[in-house]
Amino acid sequence: MPLPKDLVEGHRRFRRDIHASERGRYRQLAELGQTPTALVIGCCDARVDVSKIFDAEPGELFILRNVANLVPPYEPEGFYHGTSAAIEFAVLGLKVPHIIIGHSHCGGISAYRKMREGENIASEGPSFLGGGDSFISRWMTLLEGIELNESDVATYGEVMAMELAGVRSSLAKLRSFPALKEREAQGLVSLHGLHLDIGDNKLVQLDPAHGYFAPII
Amino acid sequence: MPLPKDLVEGHRRFRRDIHASERGRYRQLAELGQTPTALVIGCCDARVDVSKIFDAEPGELFILRNVANLVPPYEPEGFYHGTSAAIEFAVLGLKVPHIIIGHSHCGGISAYRKMREGENIASEGPSFLGGGDSFISRWMTLLEGIELNESDVATYGEVMAMELAGVRSSLAKLRSFPALKEREAQGLVSLHGLHLDIGDNKLVQLDPAHGYFAPII
Amino acid sequence: MPLPKDLVEGHRRFRRDIHASERGRYRQLAELGQTPTALVIGCCDARVDVSKIFDAEPGELFILRNVANLVPPYEPEGFYHGTSAAIEFAVLGLKVPHIIIGHSHCGGISAYRKMREGENIASEGPSFLGGGDSFISRWMTLLEGIELNESDVATYGEVMAMELAGVRSSLAKLRSFPALKEREAQGLVSLHGLHLDIGDNKLVQLDPAHGYFAPII
Amino acid sequence: MPLPKDLVEGHRRFRRDIHASERGRYRQLAELGQTPTALVIGCCDARVDVSKIFDAEPGELFILRNVANLVPPYEPEGFYHGTSAAIEFAVLGLKVPHIIIGHSHCGGISAYRKMREGENIASEGPSFLGGGDSFISRWMTLLEGIELNESDVATYGEVMAMELAGVRSSLAKLRSFPALKEREAQGLVSLHGLHLDIGDNKLVQLDPAHGYFAPII
Numbered sequence: 001m002p003l004p005k006d007l008v009e010g011h012r013r014f015r016r017d018i019h020a021s022e023r024g025r026y027r028q029l030a031e032l033g034q035t036p037t038a039l040v041i042g043c044c045d046a047r048v049d050v051s052k053i054f055d056a057e058p059g060e061l062f063i064l065r066n067v068a069n070l071v072p073p074y075e076p077e078g079f080y081h082g083t084s085a086a087i088e089f090a091v092l093g094l095k096v097p098h099i100i101i102g103h104s105h106c107g108g109i110s111a112y113r114k115m116r117e118g119e120n121i122a123s124e125g126p127s128f129l130g131g132g133d134s135f136i137s138r139w140m141t142l143l144e145g146i147e148l149n150e151s152d153v154a155t156y157g158e159v160m161a162m163e164l165a166g167v168r169s170s171l172a173k174l175r176s177f178p179a180l181k182e183r184e185a186q187g188l189v190s191l192h193g194l195h196l197d198i199g200d201n202k203l204v205q206l207d208p209a210h211g212y213f214a215p216i217i
Numbered sequence: 218m219p220l221p222k223d224l225v226e227g228h229r230r231f232r233r234d235i236h237a238s239e240r241g242r243y244r245q246l247a248e249l250g251q252t253p254t255a256l257v258i259g260c261c262d263a264r265v266d267v268s269k270i271f272d273a274e275p276g277e278l279f280i281l282r283n284v285a286n287l288v289p290p291y292e293p294e295g296f297y298h299g300t301s302a303a304i305e306f307a308v309l310g311l312k313v314p315h316i317i318i319g320h321s322h323c324g325g326i327s328a329y330r331k332m333r334e335g336e337n338i339a340s341e342g343p344s345f346l347g348g349g350d351s352f353i354s355r356w357m358t359l360l361e362g363i364e365l366n367e368s369d370v371a372t373y374g375e376v377m378a379m380e381l382a383g384v385r386s387s388l389a390k391l392r393s394f395p396a397l398k399e400r401e402a403q404g405l406v407s408l409h410g411l412h413l414d415i416g417d418n419k420l421v422q423l424d425p426a427h428g429y430f431a432p433i434i
Numbered sequence: 435m436p437l438p439k440d441l442v443e444g445h446r447r448f449r450r451d452i453h454a455s456e457r458g459r460y461r462q463l464a465e466l467g468q469t470p471t472a473l474v475i476g477c478c479d480a481r482v483d484v485s486k487i488f489d490a491e492p493g494e495l496f497i498l499r500n501v502a503n504l505v506p507p508y509e510p511e512g513f514y515h516g517t518s519a520a521i522e523f524a525v526l527g528l529k530v531p532h533i534i535i536g537h538s539h540c541g542g543i544s545a546y547r548k549m550r551e552g553e554n555i556a557s558e559g560p561s562f563l564g565g566g567d568s569f570i571s572r573w574m575t576l577l578e579g580i581e582l583n584e585s586d587v588a589t590y591g592e593v594m595a596m597e598l599a600g601v602r603s604s605l606a607k608l609r610s611f612p613a614l615k616e617r618e619a620q621g622l623v624s625l626h627g628l629h630l631d632i633g634d635n636k637l638v639q640l641d642p643a644h645g646y647f648a649p650i651i
Numbered sequence: 652m653p654l655p656k657d658l659v660e661g662h663r664r665f666r667r668d669i670h671a672s673e674r675g676r677y678r679q680l681a682e683l684g685q686t687p688t689a690l691v692i693g694c695c696d697a698r699v700d701v702s703k704i705f706d707a708e709p710g711e712l713f714i715l716r717n718v719a720n721l722v723p724p725y726e727p728e729g730f731y732h733g734t735s736a737a738i739e740f741a742v743l744g745l746k747v748p749h750i751i752i753g754h755s756h757c758g759g760i761s762a763y764r765k766m767r768e769g770e771n772i773a774s775e776g777p778s779f780l781g782g783g784d785s786f787i788s789r790w791m792t793l794l795e796g797i798e799l800n801e802s803d804v805a806t807y808g809e810v811m812a813m814e815l816a817g818v819r820s821s822l823a824k825l826r827s828f829p830a831l832k833e834r835e836a837q838g839l840v841s842l843h844g845l846h847l848d849i850g851d852n853k854l855v856q857l858d859p860a861h862g863y864f865a866p867i868i
Contacts, residue, residue, distance in 0.1 A: 001407035001455045003422065003433065004254050004315060006491060009660040010272035011420060012434050018269065019418050029264045030416030033324075036263035037221050044303050046253035046279045047246045051266045052235065055227035062263045065282040066299040067306055076346055080292075082283040082300050085356035086261050088345045089284055093324065093353070098221060107250075107310065128305045128396050129293055136310070139302035179345050190218035199247030201236050203228060205220065216220065217229050238652045241531025241622040245469060248529055252466045252493070254459065274657060276469070312465055314458025405458040435841035437856065437867065438688050438749060444706035445854060446868050452703065453852050463698045464850030467758075470697035471655050478737050480687035480713045481680045483702045486669065489661035496697045499716040500733040501740055509731075510780055516717040517733050519790035520695050522779045523718055527758065527787070532655060541684075541744065562739045562830050563727055570744070573736035613779050624652035633681030635670050637662060639654065650654065651663050 036062040038098035039090035068108030071173040104196040167193040253279040255315035256307035262323040285325035288390035321413040384410040463493045470496040472532035473524035479540040502542035505607035538630040601627040687713040689749035690741035719759030722824040755847045818844040
């Protein structure tokens with residue numbers, strides 16, 4: 001199968017209409033390297049376009065995307081820790097001053113909700129592993145033990161409160177990385193917990209002083 | 218530290234100028250769910266904006282981003298396999314018909330080049346692990362054993378040939394997942410190896426019939 | 435009579451040559467459901483191939499075709515309203531963000547022109563109803579009372595101006611459906627009036643700001 | 652909202668690459684009029700592209716598309732009978748020698764299945780009519796009273812058997828139009844009942860001699 005035509009044409013439009021206005025900036029970034037303002041840990045979901053949501057410039061955001069934008073705990077033993085490697089590279093290599101967890105209601109969270117309610121999502125459909133096991137169900141166990149925040153439930157309902165609990169959990173996991181926690185204490189990096197509503201593209205942010213989520217604009 | 222002002226203003230611009238023209242599409246996708254045309258495995262690099270490069274519509278691309286857009290081998294034993302989980306979700310859950318590896322020359326590959334030349338990048342700077350070890354160097358060992366393609370070297374030079382070897386390697390790793398290989402054999406999914414030049418934003422694609430990379434437009 | 439050989443051979447060609455490149459996309463859409471970008475209300479005319487005119491991908495367009503691509507008024511009393519049912523399903527069920535009226539000069543409009551000039555097309559030929567009545571003449575009364583736009587006449591001539599008046603009329607009829615009008619006001623759906631020239635396949639589109647038709651490319 | 656970019660680009664591709672090879676044929680058809688081989692009554696579903704499935708030439712197929720490709724009964728009293736008008740125009744005006752019912756598993760049929768099982772789909776979601784009523788549920792009552800064929804159930808399962816029953820029903824409804832039945836008796840028009848599987852694009856056809864559905868190729 002060839003590449004989808006819409007993508008080829010989209011690239012043509014990009015080259016013709018969009019790229020021109022930023023040609024110098026891209027060349028500069030290629031030659032001098034990137035110095036992004038923030039690491040964004042976002043979801044793979046096709047309805048979430050992180051750069052567009054912030055109308056970001058080239059080079060502005062270093063973006064990690066995985067299912068449900070989860071952060072694993074600090075595990076010095078593990079091996080192919082793609083997420084931890086990206087965080088390490090952004091924080092210590094690129095020294096980004098901001099880390100943003102931009103959550104959105106994706107299939108991962110709703111699958112996890114079913115797991116909590118007793119369903120065995122691992123055996124729900126075909127998987128790469130078979131036998132009632134799957135990479136995705138293992139990945140989603142990163143959410144194990146999360147607790148809903150009562151004020152989140154009251155303001156946003158139970159479904160979104162679970163998503164917000166995921167954001168709170170990922171922030172806590174980030175702070176389990178000693179070197180990151182140290183940089184936060186020194187005021188060199190700041191953590192921000194955001195939640196994007198896919199339907200209307202509104203962003204709410206965790207207010208660390210008061211512990212609740214409120215619109216950013 | 219509050220959120221960077223450029224991001225807050227960018228979100229305001231997005232809500233005011235950009236979101237309006239796609240409001241209905243976002244609402245539709247939120248209510249009916251996503252059926253993306255492709256899974257793109259891209260790099261976290263701040264100079265690579267996958268959706269923009271393809272001028273993609275909301276919902277069109279399911280995007281996984283890790284350092285150097287690597288794919289780990291099929292490892293049924295491991296646990297927090299974020300990359301494998303995302304591929305599994307896209308291929309078996311969302312049944313995407315196309316997988317695109319969009320490589321670009323990022324810090325990861327150039328770090329790996331130094332490793333190959335004898336430098337110990339693990340001890341190069343600060344890391345989350347310390348003691349000459351790092352998550353990023355472990356992650357980059359996914360490239361161990363890759364061979365440069367002679368025609369790639371002749372056409373594009375040694376630096377870019379290493380990046381192209383990374384794309385070839387990720388394609389091979391994808392085919393190590395039995396269920397993915399089976400779907401490819403059935404014509405249900407097609408793999409595409411792309412390389413983006415960050416400086417001029419040109420895309421080249423691996424021609425599977427002849428084994429070399431050529432421009433897509 | 436068996437199926438025409440051209441159709442059987444055409445289906446064989448489709449299965450052998452065309453289907454293969456989109457097999458995965460069709461399978462995905464069958465299993466996950468459709469989320470089309472637009473509802474197109476087109477004509478049954480054999481010279482109008484809506485999907486081809488837009489080189490559309492599988493799943494992209496939800497297409498309603500009736501004679502002269504007419505829209506009946508909002509009639510809560512009626513019963514077998516096939517057109518209203520399809521619009522309702524697309525707008526409220528599939529939540530399509532775009533509705534396109536793709537008109538083309540078909541027999542229906544030219545029959546209606548004759549009616550306006552005093553001929554009784556109802557009695558023109560055989561009909562399912564007989565006695566000077568026909569389903570088609572009843573259907574075409576949906577155009578009753580349409581006025582030619584002077585600028586359309588000046589630019590495109592009287593024949594095509596009648597067809598353009600049909601497009602304008604169908605747009606107005608769509609806006610007589612309260613729920614559709616409400617979604618348009620909320621920015622969730624956008625209406626586009628197009629006209630296709632069957633001879634050279636050029637498309638012109640109604641510019642809502644200025645009220646005239648202009649080429650889309 | 653402007654027209655979706657993918658559609659504008661698709662039209663550009665059509666004009667540049669596809670239209671050229673058939674320019675003469677389109678011009679001829681515009682000047683002489685259409686003489687289609689068949690009327691196809693198909694579904695609006697975005698996953699069904701009737702012309703493509705038969706790799707049809709311009710002018711070959713007169714295509715009526717409504718939800719679930721239903722045919723209403725012969726009702727001389729009604730008014731805006733879009734489907735009956737199109738059939739009348741095709742059969743008596745264009746004198747098509749073949750009528751094809753190309754069914755596919757769409758939302759309409761599955762909604763109707765729920766109705767049969769006691770659910771009130773009319774009140775299932777928002778509708779143009781409100782108050783537990785909808786155009787789509789009224790339209791689907793055209794299927795009322797259909798019976799599953801036992802051999803269909805045995806060969807294709809209950810879900811597809813319901814779709815096949817829809818095809819059988821539409822063929823019977825067509826024969827309730829006296830003028831159509833008469834032309835069939837004279838050998839001037841032939842009715843064909845087809846069913847398309849959206850997932851693998853296979854077509855089966857009702858064998859009128861034996862009463863079962865079998866692949867056309």
